[in-house]
């Protein structure tokens with residue numbers, strides 16, 4: 001299922017173009033013609049804005065947990081909650097103390 005993406009500049013719905021493998025690193029200068037196995041590749045979905053021509057890359061659904069915030073387990077009460085809390089919402093355990 002493709003997500004609907006809006007252009008950040010002009011808020012036009014962006015068009016999906018293709019999925020493309022993107023190399024995360026270049027090892028060619030070091031290892032000659034060996035494939036880029038060490039650096040690996042990431043698959044990205046490419047979207048373009050038909051209005052202003054802006055191009056955006058999104059990590060593919062199969063490698064990203066799209067739309068979900070990573071969970072973190074509170075060491076004090078053992079409950080899971082979204083990672084963007086500075087404190088545990090259940091027991092108020094403070095991660096930065």
Ligand SMILES: [Zn+2]
Nearest residue numbers: 007010049052
């Ligand atoms: Zn645009």
Ligand SMILES: [Zn+2]
Nearest residue numbers: 074077088091
């Ligand atoms: Zn807690």
